[in-house]
Amino acid sequence: MTALIALFWRDLRRAWGSGALWLPVLFFLLVATAFPFAVGPDAPLLRRAGGGMVWVAALLAALLPIDRLVRPDRDAGVLDQLAVRGFADEVVAAVKIAAHAIGFGLPLMIALFPASALLAQDGERVELLATGIAIAIPALASLAVLSAALTANHKGGSAIGGLLVLPLAVPMLIFGAGMLDPSGRGAIKLLAATSLLLTMIGPFAAGAALRGLRE
Amino acid sequence: MSELLRLDNVACIRGDRLLFENLSFALGRGDALWLRGPNGAGKSSLIRLVAGLLRPAAGTVERRERIALIDEASALDTELPLRRALDFWARVDTVDGHTVDRAMDEMALAPLAEVPVSMLSTGQRKRAAIVRVIASGAPIWLLDEPANGMDDAAQARLVAAIAKHRSNGGAVLLASHFALGIPDLAELDMGALA
Numbered sequence: 492m493t494a495l496i497a498l499f500w501r502d503l504r505r506a507w508g509s510g511a512l513w514l515p516v517l518f519f520l521l522v523a524t525a526f527p528f529a530v531g532p533d534a535p536l537l538r539r540a541g542g543g544m545v546w547v548a549a550l551l552a553a554l555l556p557i558d559r560l561v562r563p564d565r566d567a568g569v570l571d572q573l574a575v576r577g578f579a580d581e582v583v584a585a586v587k588i589a590a591h592a593i594g595f596g597l598p599l600m601i602a603l604f605p606a607s608a609l610l611a612q613d614g615e616r617v618e619l620l621a622t623g624i625a626i627a628i629p630a631l632a633s634l635a636v637l638s639a640a641l642t643a644n645h646k647g648g649s650a651i652g653g654l655l656v657l658p659l660a661v662p663m664l665i666f667g668a669g670m671l672d673p674s675g676r677g678a679i680k681l682l683a684a685t686s687l688l689l690t691m692i693g694p695f696a697a698g699a700a701l702r703g704l705r706e
Numbered sequence: 707m708s709e710l711l712r713l714d715n716v717a718c719i720r721g722d723r724l725l726f727e728n729l730s731f732a733l734g735r736g737d738a739l740w741l742r743g744p745n746g747a748g749k750s751s752l753i754r755l756v757a758g759l760l761r762p763a764a765g766t767v768e769r770r771e772r773i774a775l776i777d778e779a780s781a782l783d784t785e786l787p788l789r790r791a792l793d794f795w796a797r798v799d800t801v802d803g804h805t806v807d808r809a810m811d812e813m814a815l816a817p818l819a820e821v822p823v824s825m826l827s828t829g830q831r832k833r834a835a836i837v838r839v840i841a842s843g844a845p846i847w848l849l850d851e852p853a854n855g856m857d858d859a860a861q862a863r864l865v866a867a868i869a870k871h872r873s874n875g876g877a878v879l880l881a882s883h884f885a886l887g888i889p890d891l892a893e894l895d896m897g898a899l900a
């Protein structure tokens with residue numbers, strides 16, 4: 492257990508070290524800033540479309556750091572050293588998912604509020620967005636670590652990684668953005684179910700991918 | 707006769723190439739085996755196979771004790787000072803700071819404790835990897851070219867560390883293309899297996 496905590500803190504330290512904490516946040520805010528310029532200052536239109544834009548930006552922000560989630564550890568021999576010590580690949584993957592969920596999820600939740608303001612979201616919609624994204628963060632982290640593990644053997648793998656997990660993320664986008672629709676009251680339960688499923692599958696799929704890196 | 711490690715009729719295939727087959731040996735307490743042979747003979751593959759990082763194509767590998775591995779990657783976070791990078795592995799191996807101190811003294815790395823790993827030379831990183839192996843307290847050492855980039859003084863310290871480990875009842879499997887001057891060393895010529 493001490494070992495797993497050490498592993499978790501190491502991942503978190505590496506995520507937040509050297510200012511990388513702000514990278515997904517800046518990206519997220521950048522999208523929120525650019526969107527009104529692109530669609531024009533029509534507040535009702537911004538309010539309708541902005542919620543979905545927040546979801547798309549959150550998904551892309553989760554996938555932004557996949558280059559440094561697994562590959563550096565593979566190259567440095569850290570994954571081999573953990574395997575030699577008998578850590579199951581699934582456990583290593585689960586710790587990485589947890590660290591990524593906190594490492595990018597926490598700053599993302601904070602950035603959500605200024606981003607919502609930029610996209611003309613009112614109080615009720617901000618609440619729905621915050622709830623939805625908080626539910627989705629473990630699943631987004633799961634997908635990010637999975638694609639990072641799948642593409643760790645390829646140079647420039649992050650671009651492929653995005654394509655790999657995008658289909659898996661589509662249900663979360665639909666239900667998450669669906670929560671904002673006044674008729675979409677059941678969407679939050681479907682979002683939670685989707686997030687739970689992806690979060691459960693994540694460690695096993697990513698663990699298998701980590702094992703594959705050694706062959 | 708307590709065996710720490712036993713290989714029975716092990717075969718290894720990398721890509722489409724059979725590297726070796728019907729390989730059997732056992733290591734007991736205090737034993738050391740030198741894997742020699744030209745590049746590509748399968749020394750590193752055999753080390754990774756024993757470490758459990760590769761699966762044998764045939765045969766069985768039995769490990770009865772914990773393993774410590776050195777390969778070409780140092781597995782130390784380059785942005786951290788050496789001591790903190792080693793402390794991470796000490797926490798993973800649940801050993802205390804004194805054990806790391808002693809191991810650093812053994813490899814004469816104590817003066818470099820505050821230097822970032824990225825500033826260390828190849829030989830110094832190898833010494834740091836040996837500190838990690840010593841501090842882990844694992845009875846089975848798998849050393850893949852541990853002396854690469856080391857000067858004579860560091861090699862002597864490595865040989866002394868290996869001798870101490872063996873006298874404490876540990877076993878060493880060493881892959882190297884040159885002899886390190888380790889006394890009482892069994893040999894396995896990987897070049898003759900192909």
